[in-house]
Amino acid sequence: MPASLERGAGGERAFAARLLDPDCAAPRGLRVPAGGSADRRFSVYRNNVAVGLVATLAARFPVCRRLVGDAFFDAMASLFALQSPPRSAVMSAYGEGFPAFVAEFPPACGLPYLADVARLEVALGRAYHAADAEPLGPAAFGRFPQGAWGELVVGLHPSVNLVASPHAIVSLWETNTRDATVRPVAVAQAEDALVVRPHLAAAVSVLPPGGHAFLSALATGVPLARAAEEAAARVPAFDLAANLVILFRSGVAATARIGAAPL
Amino acid sequence: MQPPTMPPIPNPARPNGHGRVPARAGAGLKPEHYAEIVETRPDLGFFEIHAENYMGAGGPPLAWLTRIREAYPLSLHGVGLSIGGEGPLDAAHLDRLRELNRRFEPGLFSEHLAWSTHEGKYFNDLLPLPYNADTLARVVMHIDQVQTRLGRTMLLENPASYAEFEASTISEVDFLAEIAARSGCGLLLDVSNVYISGINNGRDPGAYLDAFPMRHVGEIHLSGYAEDEDGGIPLLIDAHVARVSDPVWPYYRRALARCGPVPTLIEWDNDVPAWAVLHADVRRADAVLREAAGLSDHARVA
Amino acid sequence: MRNNLTPHLIAATALATAFSAALTVAASADDKPTEKCYGVALKGQNDCAAGAGTSCAGTSKKNYQGNAWKLVPKGTCEATVTPTGKGSLSPVASR
Incomplete structure (x- = not known):
């Protein structure tokens, strides 16, 4: 050597x-x-x-x-x-x-919104590669007896990713993704993003008021009524009906059971 | 001398396992082509994937691959295991490879004579190592671990290089031959890499191929390089960015003349073209393979 | 926790009403075929190609030195952001 x-x-x-x-x-x-x-x-x-x-x-x-x-x-x-x-x-x-x-x-x-847009793009990548699961639609939720609705424990789809922001991150994302010429966005409008990939296409949407708190609470495994209480306590403008529509039809839910009993 | 056709003895480079990859040309599977492949079912020998691009939990990549695997033989090509690295293999990464291998039953599994991870940092590139007794022992040990964990033989690919090491005491061909002999692995002969390294390091690609241990070759790679220069000297970059470069084809024929027809991949990773353009190169390689098979038959009859 | 300390903000009847209405809305909208396609295919990022050759694109010193930073954002941010974001001097909020 x-x-x-x-x-x-x-x-x-x-x-x-x-x-x-x-x-x-x-x-x-x-x-x-x-x-x-x-x-x-x-x-x-x-x-x-x-x-x-x-x-x-x-x-x-x-x-x-x-x-x-x-x-x-x-x-x-x-x-x-x-x-x-x-x-x-x-x-x-x-x-x-x-x-x-x-x-x-x-x-x-x-x-100041740039980091939150980056968080939204991180969420999209995670959702894209997340585990597959069959989403639960309104028919599945409709089969539960009314008296048990508040006790439903909902398992979110593995692809669900939530990004809360004081900026209009979804509007910024949309126009910069879809438009050849971007449209003006009032960036000071707070938008909480939902990213979900129920089958093989990822979707990005703005959650109704309190949606971030509601879905975050559901993700911890608390029953539906308690998740709604927590969201209402944190966000006075919490819109339960609008958020339930999201829960029932966007592919956000993968499982639901009453208390400890499986679906 | 090597026989011009496949030896009849059992050969770890050409396993008889599930999903056998035929001695035809195939293409690297790119997301840009998923839909067209599923819709048009083009005629080709196999698809090859980069294993690391299918290591997510679910989603579109695995769904597309599942559909395409139903119709085509598959070759699994790892790019991140760091087999040439000084550090231990990443056990979690080996497990991910094992799971892909179990789920998709590829006919071939290959990795690189290179390293890409150092002390936990992953460089996303195939980096070079010196060839000497120490590195030989290390690579053989790592290949043993891979083959044991995956329960199958693997192919090891010769790298494209831009410089050599003073610490090298063994030629690349002898290094690869000794690895195959000691570990029982097969070899993936990247003819473009042979040409690129030859030009970059002032060595004769033909002599390299004439000395290569062809009985271990289970697959060939072909690709298009990019041309640059270093102080007036040509510098070829392994860019996988174009049709198979013209000077590579004669060396491909020269390799086939020695090893007989083997599965041959057209690699095109950057500036991915329309499927028809890539498929045209696949068909061109298929024609060369048929020609080589004919010559082999002729030689056998003679 | 909070739930035990605060009065109920949503009555059981309100929950039932909202649940029921949401089922109706969701079911009527559910026949719209959404998310049935494969969607866009993200490019796989692991490859074994040497990217952009030997150009200095990735190794230009000035691009690496934070203290010599001279670049300013020149994308769509000026065209799309109104009215408060553009040119704001407020420090970046870290969350």
Whole structure:
């Protein structure tokens, strides 16, 4: 072994450290028999890592990217990727920490809704890959005796994801997803988002008043009457009937039982 | 010399297990093509998936794959196991591979001679390792663990590389041959990678193929690279971004002349084209495979 | 918990009325075929390709250095956000 070869040269540690540091030259111990530059060759790997991670984030947060523009987003995503590289080989799960990063990212502080839009896009990705389950429709709910309605314990569909926001995140998401030319959105309007994928298509909608509190309470396993009480206590404008329509027909529910008895 | 046709002895590179993948050309399965494939049922030998893209709990990817698997043989290609890595294999990731293997019964399972994870960080890229006694022992140990956990043999793919290591003491071909001999795994011969690495590192792709242990080859990969340069020297990038590059085809024929017809994948991962464009390259590879089979038959008769 | 300390905000009869009405509304709307298709296919993000070649797109130093940040958002945010979001100097709320 050549004397110039430092201990561990060719090892992962030096290689890995330099992949995430654009200021570093190539690690020692690389050889380019064809006569090129080791730095240039190493930059292929480093560039591929950076471009790959940014592309993953761009695919998961397309609305955030459209809101701030490609250049701003890609640079912001590069910083996030360097700071928080994936911890798993399953890339569809990468980016869960991105909304928190965006919330604390000074150059984006003029867009206070951006982090919540990112949370909505995280929710969409989770819903897309969530476990499958047959949703429960109004017919199933209608079979319970009226006296038991308040005691129903509802299991939410595995794809249900809720995002509460003081900003109009669903309207922002919709126009930036569907419209070639975006329409104006009054961003100060609070919108609580429901994301659900009852079969194979994910749907995003705005919950009626108190819906976030109501569904969150149901998700903890409390019976329907108590979930309604909790929502009404937290949100004076809570609209029970509107929220029950959501519960019965949007594919939000996967199971329902009276107390401990299965459906 | 190698016989021009498949050896008659049992061969771990060509298992007889469920969902056997035929010695025809196949395509990488891309979400952009799901609907058209299900609707039109194109004629091809098999589809190959990147295992990690089907590791969610449910949803559209698994639903589409289930439908497509009903109609086609499947090859499962892992890109994130880090078999060449210094650290231990990720047991949770091995379990996910095992579950996919159980659920979809792929005829082939392959991974890379590369690493992608270091101390818990996953780089989402196939990174290179030196070839020496230490790394050989490590890779063989990891392959043993994979084959034991999955209960099947795997194929190991030769990488595309942009540089070599001073710490390497064994040629890549000898390294792969020794891995196959010690672990019992088969090999996935990526002919595009052979060409890319050859050009990038100033080595003769033909000599590489002539020395390759063809009896272990259970699958071939072909793809289109991107061209760049490094101070006036050509630098080829394994971009999977175009039709199979023209210079690769003669080397594909040269490989088939030695190993006989084997399942051949057309890889196209970036700038994914219309299905018809990808399928055209699949048919082109199929024609070369038929030609090789004819030559093999002729050689056998002679 | 709160439930035991506060009076009931929703009477049992109100719950029954709302439940009943919601069943009717949901059942009448339920024949609309929703979510039956596969929907959009998200791109799988694991591949074994070297992305954008050797261009400096991913390794440009200035893109990595937060303290030298000069980029400003230039997407749809100006066109779509009214009236309070645009140009707001309020610090980012962290939730």
